[in-house]
Amino acid sequence: MFIDYAKISIKAGDGGNGAVAFRREKFVPKGGPAGGNGGNGGNVVLIADRNLNTLLDFRYKKKYEAQKGANGGSSLKDGRNGKDIIVKLPVGTLIKDAATEELICDLNEDSKEVIIARGGKGGKGNSNFATPTNQTPRYAESGKPGEEIEIILELKLIADVGLVGFPNVGKSTLISVISEAKPKIADYPFTTLEPNLGIVRYKDFSSFIVADIPGIIEGAHKGKGLGLQFLRHIERTKILLLLIDVSSENFQNDYKILLNELNQYSKVLYKKKKVFAFSKIDLLSSAELEKLSKKKITGFTGKKLFFSSATKEGLKELLDVLWEELKD
Numbered sequence: 001m002f003i004d005y006a007k008i009s010i011k012a013g014d015g016g017n018g019a020v021a022f023r024r025e026k027f028v029p030k031g032g033p034a035g036g037n038g039g040n041g042g043n044v045v046l047i048a049d050r051n052l053n054t055l056l057d058f059r060y061k062k063k064y065e066a067q068k069g070a071n072g073g074s075s076l077k078d079g080r081n082g083k084d085i086i087v088k089l090p091v092g093t094l095i096k097d098a099a100t101e102e103l104i105c106d107l108n109e110d111s112k113e114v115i116i117a118r119g120g121k122g123g124k125g126n127s128n129f130a131t132p133t134n135q136t137p138r139y140a141e142s143g144k145p146g147e148e149i150e151i152i153l154e155l156k157l158i159a160d161v162g163l164v165g166f167p168n169v170g171k172s173t174l175i176s177v178i179s180e181a182k183p184k185i186a187d188y189p190f191t192t193l194e195p196n197l198g199i200v201r202y203k204d205f206s207s208f209i210v211a212d213i214p215g216i217i218e219g220a221h222k223g224k225g226l227g228l229q230f231l232r233h234i235e236r237t238k239i240l241l242l243l244i245d246v247s248s249e250n251f252q253n254d255y256k257i258l259l260n261e262l263n264q265y266s267k268v269l270y271k272k273k274k275v276f277a278f279s280k281i282d283l284l285s286s287a288e289l290e291k292l293s294k295k296k297i298t299g300f301t302g303k304k305l306f307f308s309s310a311t312k313e314g315l316k317e318l319l320d321v322l323w324e325e326l327k328d
Helices: 171-178 227-234 251-265 286-293 315-327
Strands: 005-011 044-049 063-065 085-090 093-097 103-107 113-117 148-155 161-164 196-202 206-212 239-245 273-279 304-306
Touching: 005 113, 044 103, 063 085, 103 113, 113 148, 161 171, 171 196, 171 206, 171 315, 196 315, 206 315, 239 251, 239 315, 273 315, 286 304, 304 315
Parallel strands: 005 063, 044 085, 161 206, 161 239, 239 273, 273 304
Antiparallel strands: 005 148, 044 113, 093 103, 093 148, 196 206
16 A cells, blocks of 8 residues: 555653762762763654655554653663664655644655654753762752654655656556556556556666656646645656547647646646657557647647557657656
């Protein structure tokens, strides 16, 4: 199951209390204060791990608390520090303050880490408060509480190319043919229920990553269909590949709807470089394909591409164009 959003509570360890103690040793009639310091509380550390690709674990466990520092002891013995807790997250996870929704950190690189909550400082024992005028202090500091925060985890997959199109336009089939990704494919709308990433092996030992998201429908930016839930996953892509089924009754309207949904969701997304392609050309005759190639799409000035995942016709040219766009 793919989960790309979670809200969890974080609590760093409290610092241990300082001790009130005195030396009581044979032949030492005037033993002074000997209370040790409390240990520091453990931190909560978030770290990006490329081996993870979902926030599923955080659906079931929602509270993470680091170890408290131990209290100080007698004979000047300091309490041990609390252990840090390491929370691993997928690369591409945004960390936000749940109260303000302000971005705290973007774990956009493998092994990148952030201390999200710092442990409380241990209190000082009474041995630290002895003075010439107060040689037997009978008080010590309490440990400081660890930081506590509720955070939002929001996963945005990192890819080079984002596939954009209506349901059943052939995105899942395309990514399964040009990469090793194995998305679920069927003849009904919204076959893709979760984003898929595929690594495309290009010539000369090069490669790039393609992201397939659930199909967009009109009104996706308002929450219709599954588009709103997953549009965030193409925000990080370098270019967008807009796909339109050759069997569509209105190419121009399809193109207009796709652009509008991108624009309404994010101006940044709308301004990304775009490649436009017709899919499923195996459904057309040579004459029909030639006629289609001459049709103009208002608002699009780039080169139109045509391909079939079933016959693999046009795939080489499609990959060549994507690679050239990525290099620019």
